[in-house]
Amino acid sequence: MKFAKFTVLNPKASDRGFDEVEVLFNLDHIISIKPIRIATSERLVNGFWIRTSNEKKYKATRIPAELVPLIGEQYVQTIALSADADDAAFQ
Numbered sequence: 001m002k003f004a005k006f007t008v009l010n011p012k013a014s015d016r017g018f019d020e021v022e023v024l025f026n027l028d029h030i031i032s033i034k035p036i037r038i039a040t041s042e043r044l045v046n047g048f049w050i051r052t053s054n055e056k057k058y059k060a061t062r063i064p065a066e067l068v069p070l071i072g073e074q075y076v077q078t079i080a081l082s083a084d085a086d087d088a089a090f091q
Contacts, residue, residue: 007021047061
C-alpha cells in the first residue's frame with residue numbers, strides 16, 4: 001500500500017467558507033482525479049474531484065507533489081478575484 005496526504009474540504013463544515021482537513025489516501029484505491037474550480041467568497045481555487053474505489057468523492061484543494069506533474073502545474077495555482085471582476089467580464 002502506498003499512502004499520500006491530500007487536503008480535502010470537510011463535508012460537514014458550515015456553508016460559510018470552508019474547512020480543510022488533511023487525509024491520507026491509499027493511492028491504489030484512487031480511481032480518478034479531475035481538476036475543478038472551487039469558489040469561495042474571496043477567491044477561486046483550482047481544486048480536484050477525488051473518486052475512490054468505494055465510490056466516494058472528495059473535493060481536494062491540495063494533492064501530493066508527486067501527482068502534480070501528472071495532472072499539470074496550471075491546475076494547482078490559486079486565482080485571486082477582485083471586487084469588480086464580474087463587471088469586467090460583462091463589458
